[in-house]
Amino acid sequence: MSKYDSKFYDFFTHPDSPELMAAGAKKYGYSGIVVTNLKANEGIILPDDFSIYKGVEIQAKSSRIREEIKKHRDSNIITIVRGGEEDINRASVESDGLDILLQPSEFNNVLAKAASDNSIAIGLNLGLLIRLRGDARVRELKNMRIILKHARKYKLKMILTSDSSSVYDLRSPREMVALSSLFGMTPFEAIDAMSITPENILRRKSPDYIKEGIEII
Amino acid sequence: MKTLPTLREKKRYIAFEINSGMAIIRQELVREISNSIISLFGDKGASEINPSLMSFEGRFGILRCAREKTNETRAGLACINNIHGILVSIHVLGISGTIKGATEKFIQQSLVKESEPEKRIKK
Known part of the structure; x- marks a missing residue:
């Protein structure tokens, strides 16, 4: 059994046409995507063995972020915060109920510890590597190395996303593994970041889930 | 002059497919591939990778690189x-x-795979 046989998910897409995106993702070997700008789930024809999950990108001031996350806490919507300045990162890792903090800059041990306590996955945005060139890409690669270092030390969950707005931004899992090797991620870590971590988040969001370690028999 | 087999450079052939809205011209693809590799790995890295486009037609292509x-x-x-x-x-x-191998195993295979669903409908 090859290590590429597991199910892969892309957890941050915002396409104009979810149908085209689903067909493209299925062709590339994904078994599910999270769409953050999904309006209505009805009327979308999906390929076999493929599912679209609803997500939301929370954009707010650092003082309001906690309340925004609380709104979606008990729903099955996957919450994503696009990381940035220190205060946004800090507010989001300290609020219980967030699923993914995407590409935080200036990541440090305090943030890593808080994220590990609240079991928040750290997203690495490979779309930036695809779209940026030159200095900006160097900065992001450096940033990703720092995140990876902290994630290994504090055993944080990592997620690889493509941040794609059209089917042309999407890359197949093997390409994502090759891109993640640019900043020192091993293939096994990268595959876990695309299959096991997303599955855990989906399991946590399913209605049957009560609390870690408890299940109805 | 012919090089000794043991001194020959070992290479691999990558079969790829391009997804695009419009047709791509070969020269532009070649330029973009070398641009991308040079911007990512620098001149030294690109010389080690030694990429060269062997063939390209419409959607499918074969790229040679170091093993x-x-x-x-x-x-x-x-x-x-x-x-x-x-x-x-x-x-x-x-x-x-x-x-x-690259042509038979990957490019022809993917063409066959695409035509399969139509057959199923006919049945």
């Missing part, structure tokens, strides 16, 4: 997102040791 550098080449191809203003994504179908 040890297939992963880097894959990353270089993945970083291409537009060719002369046309949005594209390059999908690697497979890697083989011979041009014949």
Whole structure:
């Protein structure tokens, strides 16, 4: 059994046409995507063995972020915060109920510890590597190395996303593994970041889930 | 002059497919591939990878690279997102040791796979 046989998910897409995106993702070997700008789930024809999950990108001031996350806490919507300045990162890792903090800059041990306590996955945005060139890409690669270092030390969950707005931004899992090797991620870590971590988040969001370690028999 | 077999450079052939809205011109693809690899790995890295486009027709193509550098080449191809203003994504179908292998195993296979669903409808 090859290590590429597991199910892969892309957890941050915002396409104009979810149908085209689903067909493209299925062709590339994904078994599910999270769409953050999904309006209505009805009327979308999906390929076999493929599912679209609803997500939301929370954009707010650092003082309001906690309340925004609380709104979606008990729903099955996957919450994503696009990381940035220190205060946004800090507010989001300290609020219980967030699923993914995407590409935080200036990541440090305090943030890593808080994220590990609240079991928040750290997203690495490979779309930036695809779209940026030159200095900006160097900065992001450096940033990703720092995140990876902290994630290994504090055993944080990592997620690889493509941040794609059209089917042309999407890359197949093997390409994502090759891109993640640019900043020192091993293939096994990268595959876990695309299959096991997303599955855990989906399991946590399913209605049957009560609390870690408890299940109805 | 013919080089000794043991001194020959070991190479791999990458079969790929281009997803794009419009047709791509070969020269522009070649330029974009070398641009992308040079911007990612620098001149030294690009010389080690030694990429060269063997054939390209419409959607499918075969790229040659050094045997040890297939992963880097894959990353270089993945970083291409537009060719002369046309949005594209390059999908690697497979890697083989011979041009014949790459063509038969990956490019013809994927053409066969595409025509299969139509057959099913006819039944």
